[in-house]
Structures are given as C-alpha cells and as structure tokens.
Amino acid sequence: MIIASRRNLHDMSMRRAPATLSSGSLRVPLLDSPLPSPSLPAALPRQGKKPLPRWLIRLRxxxxxxGCLVGIFFCIQSSPWFSRLNPVTPVRTTGSYEIVESDTLPEVAGPILVDDERGRTRWTISLPENLDYPLSPTEYSKICKDAETMALHLADGKEHSGYYHVDKNYIDIDEAKRRDIIPSKLNGRTPRNVADNVVGGEKYLKMRDxxxxxxxxxxxVMQTEDAGLGATLMGLWMSYGLAKKEGRSFFIDDKNWSYGRYTNYFKQPPLPDxxxxxxxxxxxxxxxARHLLVSSATTQWTFGTKFHEQFESSRKTGADRQKKMFKFLRAGYEALFHIDSDDAKYIEQRMAEIRSSIPKGGGPLISIHVRRGDRHPFEFQYEKSYIPLDIYVDAANExxxxxxxQRSIFSYNINGSSSKKASEAQYRATSSMILASDDPETYSSPEMKGIVKAQSNLVSSGDGPLDGSRDFPEEPSGKSAKIVAKKPQKDPxxxxxxxxxxxxxxxLGDTSLIPSAEGSPSASQGTSSVFPPHRVVRESEYERLRFNPSPEALRLRELVAKTYLTDLSLLAEGDGVVCAVSSTTCRLLAVMLGWNKAISHGAWKNVDGKIDWMAIV
Structure with a gap:
C-alpha cells in the first residue's frame, strides 16, 4: 500500500513566510540561514590576538x-660506528669488519681510512717501509679482502661492476705520500736494496739517482704457497700480457721464491727503461692502482670473474671465447720462457735425437703428458682417481x-690424385710418441709400451728405460745435468x-719431520732416503719449509724445477699434444704450441671430458 500526502509539495516549497515576525514569536530556527561553521573565519577578530603573517609561519x-636535519646529522656523527680519526686502521675480528681509531699508522700492512684536505673520508693502502718485502701470500690475500670490504663500506654498500672501475674514494699510495697523508722516508726514490726484490735490479741500482x-x-711476485711450478708460470705469463695491454712496466720479484732465483732457470727478462x-x-x-702487485694469492682479484667478463668474447663459443686471454699468455711465453743457454743446448740436442728416429716425410711426433699426484681430473667418473692410461694412448692414435x-686432403689438392699419398698404416708406423709424467710408474706401465720417454737427463727414482727408448750417458753434457753429476754416488x-x-x-731435504697419523698408507714401492717414510708436514712447519729452505732442500727443488722445465720444453716441440685440461701443464702446452696449431688445427687434444681450453690462472 502506498501512502501519499495530499499536500502539494511544490506549493509548500514555494510558500513565503509572513512578512512581520517578532523574535519572541519565532519558535524554530530559520531554515534559510545556515548554521555558523567553525572552519569559517570569525566575523570579528578574537580579543587580544592578531593573526600571524604567512611569511612568518613559513619561516618557522x-x-x-x-633543526631536525641538523639533529639527525649530529646523532649520526656522534655514533661510535662512524667516529673516525686521521688515520684509522681496520682489523678483522671473528669474521666481522671493525674500524679501530688510531692517531698513528698501523705497524702492519693493510687498508686505512684517511681524511683529505677537504675533510672527505677516503681510503688507501698502508705498506710500512720497515717491513720485510715481499709479504707472505696470506698477508697479500688479507689486504685484498680488507680493502674490498672497506671500499664497499665507503660506497654505501653499492658494489660497482666492471674490471676497470675507478674507485673515486681511493687515494693512490704515491699521491698519499706526496700529500704527506702517509709519511715516507724515501720520497718516491727506489731503495738501495732494489736488487733483492727485482730480477735485474743491478741495472737500476747503478742508475738509482x-x-x-x-x-x-x-x-x-714469484713467492707462492703452491708447490707446483706450472701455476707460477701461468700467472707470470698472464701478468706480462696484461701489463703490456695496460701500458704498465713489468717487473719480476723472485725473492723468497721456493725454487730459488729466476735466473737459475731462465735468461734475464726484458727490463724497462x-x-x-x-x-x-x-x-x-x-x-x-698506479703500481699493481700480482701473486698467486691475489689471482682471484686480478684474474677472477671480472677479468673473464672483461676479456671473454660473449658471442663466441668454446676456446674462441678466451682468445684474448690466450694472447696474453702467448705474449708472456714468447717474452719470458727462454731457458738458460746450457739447458737449452741439451733440449735442442735431445729433440734432434728424437726427430732423427722419424724418417723424412713420416708421421707426426705426438707428445703425451700424464699428471697424477694431488691433481685429479675434472671428469666426474675419475674425479677421485686418475684417467686410465689407455685413454691417453687412444687419443694419441686419433x-x-x-x-x-689433413695431409691426405692437402696432397690430393696439390697432385689432383691420391695415388701418391702414403698409406695410413705406413704413416702410422713412421710416427712417434714421447711421454712425460710426474709418476715414475707411468713409464713402465704396459699401456705405454713402445713410447719414448721425453728425457732421461734428470731422473727420479723408479725411472726405467722404456721399450724403444735410447740409451743416454750417465753424465750427459749441459747445465741441466750438472746437479745430477755433482751429487755423490750415495746421494739418493x-x-x-x-x-x-x-x-x-x-x-724435500728436511730431516726433522714428524711421523704421520696412525693408519697412514705406506709407500707403494720401496722407501725414500730423501725423507723418511710415513712422514708429513704440520701446518706450523710450512712457513719454515716454504720460504727458508736449507741448502740441501733448495738443491733438490732446483733439480725438480729443471726436470719439469726440460719435460715441458720437449713436449712443446711435438707436432701434437695429448693431455688432461685439469692439469696446468696441459693448458700451458696449448699456449706453447700456439693458437693456430693447438686450437685452429686441433693439434692439442684433451682427454679430461669434453672441455675446451680455458684460461684458469
């Protein structure tokens, strides 16, 4: 049911009020006048107060x-985490980075925070002049870690990418000492003991002024905690190539090198003017930095991920991606790998003997390198053991x-007929193979029967002549053999x-070793009189054994180095190389063969999985 009003709503809304009304007769508020709103300004100003000008309100x-901003700033500055003096030194405690205030330079090497002339906080590296250089590999590694953390702290946690990124907060050591931020007694001059820290330093000592x-x-820096010589050569060659790329003068510091002096094995390197x-x-x-130092302990910063991102060709695949880095290594090899003249004579003589066994126009000379010991393959099924020797032989035959x-195709293109080409059986019969390994048992294994040992000039125990190898005199000529010749007959x-x-x-050469833990396996064959059986080296003994060897230990290390360098040189003279890419020596051999021969023409063959050559330093 709809209820409707009989009144005319239109007439009611348009009806006017009576003309004369008194205030007393008004019982309801007038609908036509709105109620006063508190948001509207009052008709009359409040008693005793004047409105403030707008400009004064804005000023307040x-x-x-x-005031708020200044208060926040002073709160931050007064915080202990941000309080700094000039200079300050960082220390690392229990895995966390801590800044310690100091009015003097620290006595240890490391990064420090300093304030420049404008009061801006910068950082640099403090290397006290009274320390014995070069520092240990562990110390150089710690400098890199601490400096990287400090640079990240000053950059407000923003990690800058790029191999050639320039940190604007860093003050170079030369500049810091020139500004007297870091005191120096040398005033930029080369110290008088330069001959002890640089190969060929005698030249600079004479022209110091x-x-x-x-x-x-x-x-x-040749000093390293890695006993292997191959890793040192890889870092040395790569550093030389990088220095030439960046327009830097290149120097070699061979002080405290575990193998002795650089010139005991190589000719003097090119010296800058x-x-x-x-x-x-x-x-x-x-x-x-203006004067960069590279060692085996700092390669992850110099030749790490950013280095590969900078010089790898992303549009290419396989070994072609790292061709630029291959060129760096090749430049270092060509400039620095010059064996001492007496050793070079023996290598040349030995290679002539090996080549003489191959008839003219015969097959190729294939070099085989087998690395065992503490280096295990990359391939999953052999990562806990070693690659079987028959895989090396099969790869050499391939x-x-x-x-x-390749020769058949070339001969067919020239002669227009394949009638003159030699048969494959004849070609294979006239080829030859040479072998070098760190494990003496490899030479006497059945798989290597008929393969010639690369050299018998410098030998280790367990070496026996292989079938098909030549007899060599007991005291061959050349400096390489002098270490063996001078040894007494009873010397092991x-x-x-x-x-x-x-x-x-x-x-090697140490007589104060500590027995190994109970249950350690015995030697596979015989005993060694160089060091007692069942002996290991404690961690506390490493410092003494590595960097302060006895004369006998240093003599044996030189023998090891000369044996390795002779094997490396002879293997690189082959027409092709078969090896495992997990070994640094294998990657070095590819560099020694050259890009065209090793990579483009496939003369370098890897047996450690389907992995291409890679520039791992």
Whole structure:
C-alpha cells in the first residue's frame, strides 16, 4: 500500500513566510540561514590576538625542518660506528669488519681510512717501509679482502661492476705520500736494496739517482704457497700480457721464491727503461692502482670473474671465447720462457735425437703428458682417481689419424690424385710418441709400451728405460745435468711415488719431520732416503719449509724445477699434444704450441671430458 500526502509539495516549497515576525514569536530556527561553521573565519577578530603573517609561519616551519636535519646529522656523527680519526686502521675480528681509531699508522700492512684536505673520508693502502718485502701470500690475500670490504663500506654498500672501475674514494699510495697523508722516508726514490726484490735490479741500482721511477707498473711476485711450478708460470705469463695491454712496466720479484732465483732457470727478462717503484708502493688492490702487485694469492682479484667478463668474447663459443686471454699468455711465453743457454743446448740436442728416429716425410711426433699426484681430473667418473692410461694412448692414435687425414686432403689438392699419398698404416708406423709424467710408474706401465720417454737427463727414482727408448750417458753434457753429476754416488734420487704432491715437495731435504697419523698408507714401492717414510708436514712447519729452505732442500727443488722445465720444453716441440685440461701443464702446452696449431688445427687434444681450453690462472 502506498501512502501519499495530499499536500502539494511544490506549493509548500514555494510558500513565503509572513512578512512581520517578532523574535519572541519565532519558535524554530530559520531554515534559510545556515548554521555558523567553525572552519569559517570569525566575523570579528578574537580579543587580544592578531593573526600571524604567512611569511612568518613559513619561516618557522623552515627553521623546524633545519633543526631536525641538523639533529639527525649530529646523532649520526656522534655514533661510535662512524667516529673516525686521521688515520684509522681496520682489523678483522671473528669474521666481522671493525674500524679501530688510531692517531698513528698501523705497524702492519693493510687498508686505512684517511681524511683529505677537504675533510672527505677516503681510503688507501698502508705498506710500512720497515717491513720485510715481499709479504707472505696470506698477508697479500688479507689486504685484498680488507680493502674490498672497506671500499664497499665507503660506497654505501653499492658494489660497482666492471674490471676497470675507478674507485673515486681511493687515494693512490704515491699521491698519499706526496700529500704527506702517509709519511715516507724515501720520497718516491727506489731503495738501495732494489736488487733483492727485482730480477735485474743491478741495472737500476747503478742508475738509482738518474733514472726516473716508472709511472705505471705491474710486479709479479714469484713467492707462492703452491708447490707446483706450472701455476707460477701461468700467472707470470698472464701478468706480462696484461701489463703490456695496460701500458704498465713489468717487473719480476723472485725473492723468497721456493725454487730459488729466476735466473737459475731462465735468461734475464726484458727490463724497462725506468726504475721499479719502492716495494712499499706496490699494492695488490685495487686494480687501477698506479703500481699493481700480482701473486698467486691475489689471482682471484686480478684474474677472477671480472677479468673473464672483461676479456671473454660473449658471442663466441668454446676456446674462441678466451682468445684474448690466450694472447696474453702467448705474449708472456714468447717474452719470458727462454731457458738458460746450457739447458737449452741439451733440449735442442735431445729433440734432434728424437726427430732423427722419424724418417723424412713420416708421421707426426705426438707428445703425451700424464699428471697424477694431488691433481685429479675434472671428469666426474675419475674425479677421485686418475684417467686410465689407455685413454691417453687412444687419443694419441686419433690425433695421428687426424694428421693423416689433413695431409691426405692437402696432397690430393696439390697432385689432383691420391695415388701418391702414403698409406695410413705406413704413416702410422713412421710416427712417434714421447711421454712425460710426474709418476715414475707411468713409464713402465704396459699401456705405454713402445713410447719414448721425453728425457732421461734428470731422473727420479723408479725411472726405467722404456721399450724403444735410447740409451743416454750417465753424465750427459749441459747445465741441466750438472746437479745430477755433482751429487755423490750415495746421494739418493727423488722418490715421487704416485706423482707430485705438495706436502712431499715441501719436505724435500728436511730431516726433522714428524711421523704421520696412525693408519697412514705406506709407500707403494720401496722407501725414500730423501725423507723418511710415513712422514708429513704440520701446518706450523710450512712457513719454515716454504720460504727458508736449507741448502740441501733448495738443491733438490732446483733439480725438480729443471726436470719439469726440460719435460715441458720437449713436449712443446711435438707436432701434437695429448693431455688432461685439469692439469696446468696441459693448458700451458696449448699456449706453447700456439693458437693456430693447438686450437685452429686441433693439434692439442684433451682427454679430461669434453672441455675446451680455458684460461684458469
């Protein structure tokens, strides 16, 4: 039911009120006049108060904001985490990074925070001049870690990418000492003991007061905690190539090298026409430092991920991606790998003897390198053991077949007929193979029967003549053999049972070793009189054994180095190489063969999985 009003709503809304009404007769509020609103300004000003001008209100607000900002700033500055003096030194405690205030420079090497002339906080590397250089690999590694953390702290946690990124908060050591931020007694001059820290330093010592110091340099420190010589050569060659790419003068620091002096094995490297910087100016971090230092302990910063991102060709695949880095290594090999003249004569003589067994126009000479010891393959099924020797031999035969096919195509293109080409059986019969390994048992294995040992000039115990090898005199000519020839008849040979191990190398010539833990396995064959059986090296003994070897230990290390370098040189003279890419020596052999021969023409063959050559330093 709809209820409707009889009144005319339209007439009611339009009806006017009576003309004369008194205030007393008004019982309801007038609908036509609105109620007063508190948001509207009053008709009359309040008694005793005047409205403030707008400009004064804005000024008060601005002063309030400024006061708040100043208060926040002083709160931050008064915080202990941000309080700094000039200079301060960082220390690392229980895995956390802590900043310790100090009015003086720290006595240890490391990054420090300093304030420049404008009061801005910067950082640099403090390398006290009274320290014994080069520092240990552990110390250089710690400098890089601490400096990287400090740089990230000053950058407000923003990690900058790029191999050639320049940190604007960093003050170079030269500049810091020139500004007297870091005190220096040398005033940029080369110290008088430069001959102890740089190969060929005698040249600079004579011209110390007349020859200027290099503007930019890269110094490679040979001292390492890795006993292997291959890793040192890889880092040395790569550092040389990088220095030439960046326009830096290149120097070699061979002080405290575990193998002795650089010139005991190689000819003197090319020397720049400027003096090397003082040792207290050479820093491993950051990369854009004026005088950069590179060692085996700092390769993850110099030749790490950012290095590969900078020089890899992303549009290419396989080994072609790393061709630029291959060129760096090749430049270092060509400039630095010059064996001492007496050793070079023996290598040349030995290679002539090996080549003489191959008839003219015969098959190729294939070099086989087998690494065992503490180096295990990349391939999953062999990562806990070693690659079987028959895989090496099969790969060498495949390489001979590859050479034959390439020769057949070439002969067919020239003669227009394949009638003159030699048969594959004849070609294979006239080819030859040479072998070098760190494990003496490899030479006498049945799989290697008929393969010639690369050299018998420098030997280790367990070496026996292989079938098909030539007899060599007991005291061959050349400096390489002098170490063996000068040894007394009762002096033992070096026993590498199972291959090359770091711990065995560090214990050479040491007579104060500690028995190993109970249950350790015995030697596979016989005993060694160089070091007692069942002996290992404690961690506390490493410092003494590595960097302060006895004369006897150093003599044995030189023998090991000369044996390795002779094998390496002879293997590189082959027409093709078969090896495992997990071994540094294998990757070095590819560089020694050259890009065209090793990679483009396939003369370098890897047996450790389907992995291409890679520039791992």
């Amino acid at each position: 607000r601005l002063a309030l904001w400024i 007349t020859m200027p110091v290099c503007k930019k340099s890269l110094t490679f 400027c003096q090397p910087p003082p040792v207290s100016h050479r820093t491993p971090f950051p990369h854009h 390489l001979v077949t590859s050479f034959y096919n 040979k070096i026993d590498w049972d199972g291959g090359f191990f770091n711990s065995i190398f560090w214990s």
